[in-house]
Amino acid sequence: MGEQRVRSALSKVINKVKPYIAIVSLQFGYAGMYIVSLLSFKHGMSNFVLTTYRHLVATILIAPFALLLERKIRPRMTLPIFLRIVVLGLLEPVLDQNLYYLGMKSTTATYSSAFVNMLPAVTFILAVIFRLEKIDSKKIHSLAKIIGTAITVAGAMVMTLYKGPIVDFIKSGGVAHHGTTTESADKHWVTGTIMLLGSILAWASYFILQSFTLKKYPAELSLTAWICFVGMIEDGILALIMVRDLSAWKVGWDSRLLAAAYSGIVCSGIAYYVQGVVIRERGPVFLTSFSPLCMIITAALGTIVLAEKVHLGSILGAIIIVSGLYTVVWGKSKDVKDAETDEKIKELPITNSATQISFDDNIDGASKTVTIPASKNSGDIKTIP
Template sequence: MGDQIRLSKQLNLFFDKAKPYLAMVSLQFGYAGMYIICMVAFRRGMSHWVLVVYRHAVATIVVSPFAFFVERKIRPKLTFRTFLKIVALGLLEPVLDQNLYYVGMKTTSATFASAFVNILPAITFIMAIIFSLEKVNLKKIPSLAKVIGTAITVGGAMLMTLYKGPIVNILWYTHGGNQRTSSGSSDQQHWVTGIITLISCVFGWSGFFIVQSMTLKEYPAELSLTALVCLMGMIESGIVALIFERNMDAWAIGFDSRFLAAAYSGVVCSGIAYYVQSVVNKVRGPVFVTAFSPLSMVITAVLGAIVLAEQIHLGSLIGALIIVIGLYSVIWGKSKDLSASNAEFEKGKAHQLEEFGKNTSDLGRDIESNGISKIPQKKFSSEQP
């Protein structure tokens, strides 16, 4: 019986430690699915301006009831300062990141855009250091592991997208004659504009995780924060869409791939993703959250080969292996930082208990040497007040 209880405690401890990793890996599967569904919708003429609006409208409708009932007793008061941060969150990710990515992809190329945005972990790591959300001491091995792991992850993502190599048939069947070719080169006059757009996209996405981490310290209600960010994202992206999308027919969608793209991306990649990212961000920080983002490329490559009949190249396999190595390095460094933080907390707690015991012993010696009368006494009255 004792062994079973001990085993149960060990399993519970293991799952508690594994939850952030499982959550972030699961999200990458969700993003990979969104990529495939949205690509089908875009091929059928859906406007990305409209998609962003509908995506966050769906997310707001789905998340708001849960946020209202689940967190009604723990939801803190929404101050004006917190509200401004929520407005900034709605602008950074729903409006800037999602729209600018598609604009940058159209003005450069799909390959270049997908390679460029994988510098997200590195940009987030640098911004976290600037805003004192991440501590780095290059004399310590965990910090070196985070720096080197981030560089390796970005390098693997760049290799995976920029180098193809020969086709590798790793599946049990072989696709024939259905290989996608990227419309690689854009007009030279749009290339600089595309690069600037993609830079803004990455900084917007990184800034979202930084501001999210700061906001959670003032407003630690993850579901309510998610609902508010989706609501602001819907309003702000709606204003932007009305400015840039003048064709009113683009807003009409039926029960087709366009509706599926809005529903799936809204529920999975906005509602669930924002909530899960906020929970993990609160515990592990923005660097841990973004370290997993290049993993979606690996999943997308496999799903693309199965669902969209895309062929897998040697560069994709090598890049995937490098990404896994880099992720392991970052995660190992973050786990060591967490262990060191817990050790310092326990050490400080033990020191406080030691000081308390020392003060208690000194008080006992004073009582023994000077007598109880020398100790200040509170006067009690037998009369009731």
């Protein structure tokens, strides 16, 4: 009995920790992609060609696993589900990634990764609109989600409207100076910011639609393979229209091949699958709550590998965004605890006598006891402090 209890406890801990480990690992993967992709762009690779090759690699990687592992549980493909997959392929592989790459080329990898911190706020707003998130103005944690979203948007505005002096962490030990560089002057910050905003809106919409699609087609690997395949075709058509030079499709043993293989395996194939699993378990808002970690990793790599200059406005905006983000995450964590408490109450058996259950209150941490009546006609549930 003792060993079984220990195993059961360990199993519960592992199940709770798994989503966190998966999402944190993805942030490292995304940070590497930003650096590798920008290196390939500096060597002349087109972002349209990169997205096409990226999803070709992802399709080759995921499709065999989907065919073998989900052959018994994969639902039948219907026209409404396929149309949703077509839209998913348009939102994420085509619009999100191409707009993001264009925005990153117009700014920097560090600025772009910091701007992605707006993603949780945009996802939260869309989740409220489509009733995936509930708002109760009488509860503190619901108000925290609204306030945190507003703070996040304010941080993004600071990043957009205030550039500020360059903060050179490597050469001057983190001391801000007012000099400018040719690289900084050549960047089209306004255009890049608009493209990044469009990318984030498409990405958030993708998560919302993916959440709905998984309810009709609960096979994460198969859905991932379909999205990568359809996205590859849509990207290929767009690339042929935008890139007329056929030599742009040539890939050698260089950063172009590395960018296509790395982003296809890690950031499309593996990431789409992990995102699908986490969304089904925790929801789209939880999924996007760890993006600040990616910003920190990318900023470090961008400064060391690409010698990027970080502006004071980006740092201040990022700090504001992270503050707002974790205000939203705090409110979301309270929602999860509320849902778990409701599930425990629903699972209690109805007996001939009243049943009591004790639990820690989600708001103030105080211990409370809930009294369950013997039948539906026995009266309302009573809470004893």
